[in-house]
Amino acid sequence: xxxxxxxxxxxxxxKPALVDxxxxxxxxxxxxxxxxxxxxxxxxxxxxxxxxxxxxxxxKEEIATHKQSGELVVxxxxxxxxxxxxQTSFDLERVDRAYLQATLGVAxxxxxxxxxxxxxxxxLPFICQxxxxxxxxxxxxxxxxxxxxxxxxxxxxxxxxxxxPSKTADIEQSxxxxxxxxxxxTVYLV
Amino acid sequence: MSNLKTLDHAAAAEIFIKDEARTxxxxxxxxxxxxxxxxxxxxxxxWEQLREWASQIKNHTLSNLDNYLxxxxxxxxxxxxKIHWAADALEHNQLMHKILKAHNISRIVKSKSMLTEECHLxxxxxxxxxxxxxxxxxxxxxxxxxEAPSHIVLPAIHLKKQDVSxxxxxxxxxxxxxxxxxYLTEAARQHLRDHFIQSELAITGVNFAIAETGGFVVCTxxxxxxxxxxxxxxxxxxxxxxxIIPKAEHLGVFxxxxxxxxxxxxxxxxxxxFQKPRPGQEMHIIIVDNGRTKQLGRADxxxxxxxxxxxxxxxxxxxxxxxxxxxxxxxxxxxIGSILNPNLDMKANADLPFASTLCGSCSNVCPVKIDIHExxxxxxxxxxxxxxxxxxxKIAMKGMAWxxxxxxxxxWAGKSGRWFLRTMPFLGNNKLNVWYKQREMPEAPKQSFxxxxxxxxxx
Amino acid sequence: MxxxxxxxxxxxxxxxxxxxxxxxxxxKLGCDVDYPENQTCCGQPMANSGxxxxxxxxxxxxxxxxxxxxxxxxxxxxxxxxxxxxxxxxKNPTKAQKIRNTxxxxxxxxxxxxxxxxxxxxxxxxxxxxxxxxxxRGLHLSxxxxxxxxxxxxxxxxxxxxxGLQLCYPERKDECCGFGGTFCVFEEAVxxxxxxxxxxxxxxxxxxxxxxxxxxxxxxLEGILKRQGSKVKAIHLAEILNHE
Ligand code: SF4
Numbered sequence: 001x002x003x004x005x006x007x008x009x010x011x012x013x014x015k016p017a018l019v020d021x022x023x024x025x026x027x028x029x030x031x032x033x034x035x036x037x038x039x040x041x042x043x044x045x046x047x048x049x050x051x052x053x054x055x056x057x058x059x060k061e062e063i064a065t066h067k068q069s070g071e072l073v074v075x076x077x078x079x080x081x082x083x084x085x086x087q088t089s090f091d092l093e094r095v096d097r098a099y100l101q102a103t104l105g106v107a108x109x110x111x112x113x114x115x116x117x118x119x120x121x122x123x124l125p126f127i128c129q130x131x132x133x134x135x136x137x138x139x140x141x142x143x144x145x146x147x148x149x150x151x152x153x154x155x156x157x158x159x160x161x162x163x164x165p166s167k168t169a170d171i172e173q174s175x176x177x178x179x180x181x182x183x184x185x186t187v188y189l190v
Numbered sequence: 191m192s193n194l195k196t197l198d199h200a201a202a203a204e205i206f207i208k209d210e211a212r213t214x215x216x217x218x219x220x221x222x223x224x225x226x227x228x229x230x231x232x233x234x235x236x237w238e239q240l241r242e243w244a245s246q247i248k249n250h251t252l253s254n255l256d257n258y259l260x261x262x263x264x265x266x267x268x269x270x271x272k273i274h275w276a277a278d279a280l281e282h283n284q285l286m287h288k289i290l291k292a293h294n295i296s297r298i299v300k301s302k303s304m305l306t307e308e309c310h311l312x313x314x315x316x317x318x319x320x321x322x323x324x325x326x327x328x329x330x331x332x333x334x335x336x337e338a339p340s341h342i343v344l345p346a347i348h349l350k351k352q353d354v355s356x357x358x359x360x361x362x363x364x365x366x367x368x369x370x371x372x373y374l375t376e377a378a379r380q381h382l383r384d385h386f387i388q389s390e391l392a393i394t395g396v397n398f399a400i401a402e403t404g405g406f407v408v409c410t411x412x413x414x415x416x417x418x419x420x421x422x423x424x425x426x427x428x429x430x431x432x433x434i435i436p437k438a439e440h441l442g443v444f445x446x447x448x449x450x451x452x453x454x455x456x457x458x459x460x461x462x463x464f465q466k467p468r469p470g471q472e473m474h475i476i477i478v479d480n481g482r483t484k485q486l487g488r489a490d491x492x493x494x495x496x497x498x499x500x501x502x503x504x505x506x507x508x509x510x511x512x513x514x515x516x517x518x519x520x521x522x523x524x525x526i527g528s529i530l531n532p533n534l535d536m537k538a539n540a541d542l543p544f545a546s547t548l549c550g551s552c553s554n555v556c557p558v559k560i561d562i563h564e565x566x567x568x569x570x571x572x573x574x575x576x577x578x579x580x581x582x583x584k585i586a587m588k589g590m591a592w593x594x595x596x597x598x599x600x601x602w603a604g605k606s607g608r609w610f611l612r613t614m615p616f617l618g619n620n621k622l623n624v625w626y627k628q629r630e631m632p633e634a635p636k637q638s639f640x641x642x643x644x645x646x647x648x649x
Numbered sequence: 650m651x652x653x654x655x656x657x658x659x660x661x662x663x664x665x666x667x668x669x670x671x672x673x674x675x676x677k678l679g680c681d682v683d684y685p686e687n688q689t690c691c692g693q694p695m696a697n698s699g700x701x702x703x704x705x706x707x708x709x710x711x712x713x714x715x716x717x718x719x720x721x722x723x724x725x726x727x728x729x730x731x732x733x734x735x736x737x738x739x740k741n742p743t744k745a746q747k748i749r750n751t752x753x754x755x756x757x758x759x760x761x762x763x764x765x766x767x768x769x770x771x772x773x774x775x776x777x778x779x780x781x782x783x784x785x786r787g788l789h790l791s792x793x794x795x796x797x798x799x800x801x802x803x804x805x806x807x808x809x810x811x812x813g814l815q816l817c818y819p820e821r822k823d824e825c826c827g828f829g830g831t832f833c834v835f836e837e838a839v840x841x842x843x844x845x846x847x848x849x850x851x852x853x854x855x856x857x858x859x860x861x862x863x864x865x866x867x868x869x870l871e872g873i874l875k876r877q878g879s880k881v882k883a884i885h886l887a888e889i890l891n892h893e
């Protein structure tokens with residue numbers, strides 16, 4: 001018998017009688033009167049920045065300014081460069097700023113969801129030094145239950161919830177921002 | 191690094207506690223994590239509901255595990271992921287080695303995976319001349335020191351920043367005596383970035399594998415799993431069979447519980463959902479049994495397989511906090527380790543179910559409602575039944591049981607010169623009175639309650 | 650209402666004053682109390698050490714002694730919990746079941762069954778409350794810091810009725826003292842360290858007494874207090890509630 005068969009057969013032999021799967025519902029979960037305030041409060045408490053914008057043009061200008069000053073800026077909000085897909089860690093390692101559009105934000109925990117298609121390259125949101133996310137206010141949901149109702153995680157090959165900048169507390173529980181991933185995360189709410 | 195079993199828990203703990211100031215520091219540091227957890231969960235009105243759901247989802251999954259595993263396999267393969275099955279730790283390591291050899295790979299990064307610790311993968315590969323670079327900061331620290339992690343979420347929690355500074359000075363040439371965590375973390379960031387961008391193969395763990403979609407989720411705060419997985423041309427994810435959950439929507443329960451229980455964060459910084467390999471990438475999953483199906487067959491202990499490895503039970507455990515992870519001489523320490531490890535090797539781990547006061551705090555914090563302290567009690571019964579206790583203990587217990595079964599003898603023994611002081615188990619079974627080492631004995635009163643009652647009942 | 654008083658073996662032998670206080674208190678509150686004189690031990694010391702197979706004799710004796718009562722009351726959460734969870738008698742399963750359902754720890758009996766509104770006790774001291782784990786997490790005598798549930802405490806409810814008593818809690822409100830049955834000798838180092846840490850927190854509150862619902866915790870804490878030469882004394886809750 002192969003290990004596969006052995007494992008499955010032992011599972012079959014040893015598993016208990018079938019018990020029911022619970023029915024999840026949003027009914028008993030917390031909903032927020034002001035999702036924007038909640039999102040901002042939580043994300044700032046975990047090291048992220050939240051900036052409410054009048055219009056998205058401001059982001060465009062910001063990108064232009066930083067490009068001009070010689071920083072390596074990757075923007076997938078306004079235009080995705082196909083070449084991005086095939087770039088390697090050696091290329092992306094030099095990225096100072098990445099601007100990405102998120103699908104939705106979660107008020108309960110300050111996270112945002114990105115599909116692979118919105119990243120241009122899976123590695124980008126992790127390897128860039130500073131990460132900027134554009135998020136439509138209207139996409140905010142209360143909690144993770146609602147988030148998964150809206151998302152289809154099989155839509156692309158990869159997707160991620162990101163909540164704040166990369167961090168660690170592995171040395172004596174002292175919080176340090178900027179472990180391996182982005183050193184800062186800013187969410188632009190539009 | 192597998193120089194683990196040397197002393198039993200009590201002996202190792204005694205050595206740990208000799209440095210009382212350091213013990214206090216260790217205890218306070220972990221208590222701080224428990225407090226962060228308390229703060230986070232008290233902000234969630236539906237916390238107990240989430241725990242109940244999580245528990246029920248896991249119970250359901252275990253009761254249908256074979257079908258979920260095959261459903262997962264089928265879907266994952268359809269997504270272009272290669273599935274491997276390993277009956278035990280050795281087969282897991284051999285499978286990994288085979289993948290490495292087939293591609294002739296030498297630059298390997300690994301993010302946190304307790305399963306690979308359980309299988310002692312690094313040791314195994316080292317013997318084959320292959321070096322794996324651990325990329326979780328805490329794991330990298332202990333790896334450089336040639337130690338085992340002492341905690342499943344905070345691998346280097348037993349170390350002070352001075353220790354880390356010394357290690358980094360030696361291996362990464364940081365300034366001598368610079369103990370600033372910010373500085374040290376930055377040094378590790380630069381050092382590990384070099385490894386990431388050159389990595390050819392990335393090993394990660396799996397937090398949740400979704401039967402419905404054939405995808406899996408990996409949670410980190412540092413971003414190290416993603417840095418490796420999205421760089422390397424081969425990604426190997428290792429998972430125990432119990433990591434399966436039925437549907438994506440169930441993540442909406444588990445992701446709410448995991449980080450809050452582990453560190454008090456509302457969610458980990460990155461919750462990465464791997465669905466398919468990226469174009470040109472190879473993705474493998476090794477599904478490991480290593481005693482899990484056996485545990486599934488133990489009715490009293492099977493629900494230990496619900497564990498999501500949050501380590502809340504470690505942080506709350508007053509014994510763990512005062513004895514350190516290494517005193518448990520196993521890859522997974524703490525209360526959950528004490529109910530998992532006897533299944534793997536009852537003799538070698540017979541001490542662990544006794545390394546607890548059965549206070550029950552572990553069961554209370556557990557986000558998936560494992561009755562940890564009750565299982566500790568049950569393991570004690572099994573261990574005794576299987577004969578893994580010292581004969582002296584057995585003789586003393588038999589004597590005690592006999593006396594307690596006979597009221598007359600009990601009363602006679604009570605009167606006859608402090609039988610209790612010699613015989614009660616908590617007062618020591620031998621001439622070397624362990625109780626008395628650091629505690630005074632209770633004073634023997636003039637009369638027992640029984641005698642008082644006889645004199646006073648009719649007054 | 651006939652109440653059978655269960656006085657666990659180590660109370661009988663070492664802390665008769667706790668048994669006496671419990672007996673007098675129940676009497677004062679109007680109960681028809683009886684102490685079945687052939688009782689010994691609940692069997693917990695063996696069972697918690699892994700020898701539950703040896704507790705048959707204890708179980709039989711327990712059933713024989715306590716079969717005839719409407720309620721069984723004991724000043725020890727952990728012994729009560731043991732009976733509730735593990736008492737069995739193959740020959741008399743219904744009797745054993747009835748006992749499991751009708752055994753109460755003292756404070757829960759006073760609060761839930763007698764619904765005590767008023768106490769005549771007087772204890773003008775600063776008292777630190779040690780929450781014994783089995784009573785709390787096992788019998789749910791009070792809410793637990795790990796859970797997100799409404800707060801309550803049956804022992805506190807009673808202590809607040811005691812005249813002159815100033816109640817305080819240690820910083821870690823419900824951490825274990827480290828007694829743990831045979832744990833206290835087989836894991837002596839950890840056990841004592843846990844006890845010392847509890848005591849230190851109470852001492853920071855400058856208490857005169859440490860009280861608890863379990864004598865086992867108190868015996869352990871008292872042993873350490875005495876060794877340290879501390880002025881702080883250990884006293885069982887029943888002794889305070891019975892103190893005039
Ligand atoms: S047993 Fe429960 S508390 Fe402990 S690590 Fe597992 S899930 Fe977390």
